[in-house]
Amino acid sequence: MRSATITRDTSETRIAVTVHLDGTGVYDVKTGVGFFDHMLEQLSRHSLIDLHVRTEGDLHIDEHHTVEDTGIAIGMAVAKALGDKRGIRRYGDALSPMDETLTRVALDISGRPWLVWKDGFTQPRLGGMDTEMFQHWFHSFAQAAGITLHVETLYGSNNHHIAEAAFKGLARALRTAIEIDPRKADAIPSTKGTLGGEEHAS
Template identity: 50%
Template sequence: MPRTAKIDRTTGETKISLSLNLDGSGVADIQTGVGFFNHMLTLFAKHGLFDLTIKADGDLDVDQHHTVEDTGICLGQAIKQAVGDKAGINRYGSMTLPMEDTLVTSALDLSGRYWFVDNFKFPTEKIGEFDSQLVEVFWQAVAANALMNLHVVLLHGHNSHHISEGIFKATARALRQAVTIDPRQMGVPSSKGVL
């Protein structure tokens, strides 16, 4: 059975259509109106081997916040929907990933319970025209709506672009590991029998 999801969300601030295939090949079609964010989401799809399509129309005349946060909400909901009852998955994933000057660890648990810990700071307020604080906003929204524990730690790094790229790539690869089916895993990977 394909592990896919399609989310459509319309508010007074954004209109977003998102589709996700967890068992894809890393094909991305990302149109958010925010160039750097498009780049990060494309990297996320490529490194997770997720097929990801996003069309977002947001109030960019105000700022980028609503577009980025609402895209995170939709991606989190899509992850939750696509993994279904989580039978057979690894559940946990982690990756320590180097990106030139930067080293990032991302660790996650598709536990059905939300927790987000971000231990990273950006040396600049902007990455081009992108507000660097929106990286935290995005991943908080993803974690909350996917109902997962997500811990992201910047071990070192001084280039804001590389830090953001390290976060997106590491989290993609951690999620790829977590959603992968383990043929030895019988049922849901929890002693409770449900996640």
């Protein structure tokens, strides 16, 4: 099983994350931010990545460091579990509908982190989180995981649905991208033979 554990301690947060990429979507998430926990649970359930998260952050200030550093730790754990990325499909995409909302997610486990983000939020706060923190989480995750990630709300009006569709879309795209391709299970999916960021693999 492709697994990894990351612990990250700073003056702002203390985090322990474990991922099993070949899991069944079992999760145990506690960050101190209820709505954020709910989103990470969706990520686990729909990607089939088992996810264990314990975050203790400076919530007496706000949720910024908790959300950001948890994104970094989960991204680091996914990157570590992928190893040299041998055999993975590498690319994934999903259209994620949730009632009136439709979100498009596409990603490349390229080693070249990038985020394109186009959301449809119409309120500044949602379930105890600043809505601007959703973009920040996706950015932190993509940077740490080494993923090129595009997320776009095509349309939608309910802010809860907009957030949840983004996480579910990421989950489904990630599920496809990390799967082992049985036709190329022994090969790294790059003409350069590597998918490290510093090599600018293609």
